[in-house]
Amino acid sequence: MLHDKLAQNGVRGHVTLWRVCDDTGLKTPVHAQPNQIQFSWGFIAAQQLGFRPAPNRPSYHISAMYVEFENQTNPGDAVQVPAFGRDLNTNYYNSLVSASTHDFLRIPLTLAPATSVSTGYEANLSVDQQANKLTFFVQTAGTTGVFGKTFSHTVNSKIFAAALVAAPEFGDRTKDVIFARTIFNADAQLTKEASSQIGITWDIAFE
Secondary structure, eight states: OHHHHHHTOOEEEEEEEEEEETTTOOEEEEEEEEOEEOTTHHHHHHHHHSOOOTTSOOOOSEEEEEEEEEEOSSTTSOOOOOOOOTTOOHHHHHGGGGOSSEEEEEEEOOSOOEEEOOTTOGGGSOGGGOOOEEEEEEEOOSSBOTTSOBOSGGGTEEEEEEEEEEOSSTTOGGGOEEEEEEEOOGGGOEEOOTTEEEEEEEEEEEO
16 A cells, blocks of 8 residues: 555664774774664754754754763673663753763764765665765764763773754753664673774665
């Protein structure tokens, strides 16, 4: 049925973790997995696609990542993370203010996302429109999380989850909207090392 075919259209994402050497910038892939698209992605898309006269139109383009970490006594322990629904939003992150060892980095996307076309999707697009996928990249930076907890190899800070975020005013976190989130598999959670950062590549395809 036509309705069933239309229902297959949507958005999907894929996340890759990297070790990034501080001295050389060399990126070594560690793990890749799909993500979950949150319900609030629809709000982001509607805000970007809908017409609103400037200068009153805030930009809800994807412009940040949240990178969650836990400081551990034993770096060999996996971070225990509960399952989450598609309705998870910034209220979850606000609640981390009271967590004792759990915090997150709020990292701006300083590079424009790369554009490409999904494998096998080329025939669906005209020659001058071969782009339906965006690739975002960030790497960890700084020594403290949003709520002031130390992010460092000295306290065994372990990355275990991340979110892709629209931040229309980077100076005002209350306006952030979550596009997608993922929890990394236990064997892929990465502890901060003294000589390297942790990078995240995030592909989002519209199909």
